[in-house]
Amino acid sequence: MSEFDVTEHPHRRFNLLTGEWVLVSPHRAKRPWQGQVEDAGEDNTPSYDPSCFLCPTNTRISGDVNPDYDSPFVFTNDFAALHQQTPDAQRDDEGLFVLSSVEGTSRVICYSPNHSLTMPELSQPQIQGIIQTWIAQYQDLSTTYQWVQVFENKGAINGCSNPHPHGQIWASSSVPTLPARADKAQAEYLQHHDKNLLLTYAQREMADGERTVVENADWIVVVPYWASWPFETLVLPKFAVTRMEELSDSQQLSLADIMQQITIRYDNLFQCAFPYSMGWHSAPYTSQYEALEGRQHWQLHCHFYPPLLRSATIKKFMVGYEMMAETQRDMTPEQAAERLRQQASIHYKTANTNN
Template identity: 30%
Template sequence: MITRRTATRMADGRELIYFDDSEPYVSGGATRRLDDPRPLPDRFGPEPSLPEMRQDPLTGEWIPMASHRMNRTFLPAADSCPLCPARPGAAYSDGEVPDTDYDVVVFENRFPALLAPPDGTAGEAWSVDGDPLWPARTAAGRCEVVCFSAEHRASFADLSPRRARTIIEAWADRTTELSRLPGIRQVFAFENRGREIGVTLPHPHGQIYAFPFVTPRTRLMLDRAAEHRARTGRNLLRDVLDAERRAGTRVVLTSEHWTAYVPAAARWPVEVHLAPHRDVPDLPALDDAERDDLAAVYPELLRRLDRFFVTDDGAPIPLPYIAGWHQAVVGEGRELGRLHLQVFSVLRAPGKLKYLAGVESGMGAWISDTTPERIAARLQEVGR
């Protein structure tokens, strides 16, 4: 599949990239609007105010602190959504995309939790209150927004395989580019969908975070994978996929190159993992056949999830979810990773959310409200 990539800059210096799969843009017969007429100030200004991160001495976790995010846009009306394309003939004011249409577009977040200094370095390091017990650093990563469609009321499940394929190309492109930035240790592409999840912009979009540290969940997974490798000589995620396919009871969808399954120790009310059959570390490592297959399998999985719950009269309830790509880290520990997608929801029944209990929030001791087999049985049922 041919996708045209066109990069430009916004008025405040942020990067914006169009990924086109439609004519006349994909062949180069026309170009999206590349100028940004907004009178935006430089995002850094004469004295840059950068987000910082502090290390918790009790867990070793890094905690980014970005106070400027307190005033970010919250649930705007459809006619003022900053992720929609500019309206033809209207004065371009606060929207993020200067053109009146697009296929897929990626741009730097205006309210990032992670932001590298303007010189592109990893930034400064210091100690809070001058005490070495509390190390602190510039949160020198990068946060990007990926708009899946120009249509405000669309969803990923609605997309054609061609458009889903373009998004896969964008994810792979950004994973490659962001992994090359100084100090980046992990790239995480994800989508939050639904007000119940805490989505502030309902336009169909996802995000990509390039972290300057390995996230806590990934660190735990790497430790377990390292133990498994030392004990067996094998890749833990490979063995998990093989075991799920052998058992078959929790497999909900399979294709030539991909298998979706409910993990045997699923913790969320609805949770599915989607993994490639071939061992690959990340999205850029997928070949064309695997990407084509994914562009058909992933939307089908999301459509099944949207039928998981129904109203009293049988109408499907769109599922609020978080979908995130687990990819191999950058640098040390990369050989232990294996690409897979995790999709989960906080909805445990129509109109009822799973709120974390005290032992879950306070101690990280999870209690499931269902069983993986029940989740899998429902997803198998709605796929018939």
């Protein structure tokens, strides 16, 4: 039998944050594709759309009129998934039928008034304005709720229902499943190793470099060792920080730079408005984490989960084996990182205009 080759032979990798395994089958990347092909969308989006519910001065489906905003605009979602006033309910029928009511709120954040500009096409000061808005939302919502989830679904292929560049902020009275797992994993790592899990991981990735896509003085973006999605990335600070509110002005500016850099490389990979789901995880706002020393196991981080696999029109499906057994990917995380790392730092639209 030949010697094991990580780029050719099937193997499993362990996700430290979720406690789950990922099957890696790099040889399958060579298989022909005769499956579904998606619409790549168009690049000629107007800067203002009179029919868009999110553009400035337009009327939303609720009847509310958007202000003539020129910076990030936040409002309560007209179809919020969580309600601020929900009747209390707790049910447990022999551990078979368990229910718990939840309170919360759902907000929308329009990144800019321009209907056509996604995050990689915004300036660094504009992205810094988005970060400052995230921080303001964390500060506001954390006084009432245990968990604040900042996220973005970009692209129709990824379930986005409105093309105007925007993100969302959902807050809830309980800590959801995935961040609860991350909380447990980080706490256990600190207990067993006397180190912060993600800060130690970032330091190891910085030293290795094989999975690094881009980095600056304060932040590093890697395709995580345990990545599930083909071009999944993890944004990590190089310093200890539990929540976004703790970032200094300079760290916010360098974060704006890193968010611009990774999203530009995504767009350049397949010369399209690259779809993804992006979200931030930070220490929950529960009573035991009120003091900084109580949440030292936490490290602020951001996940990017893009669905595209081979091109702008072919996406990865999480079906079959993934739903019944465990997540599976074809190319290795190292191969994905290399492809992203090779992309230009100038957005392809700008480069094409200059040419």
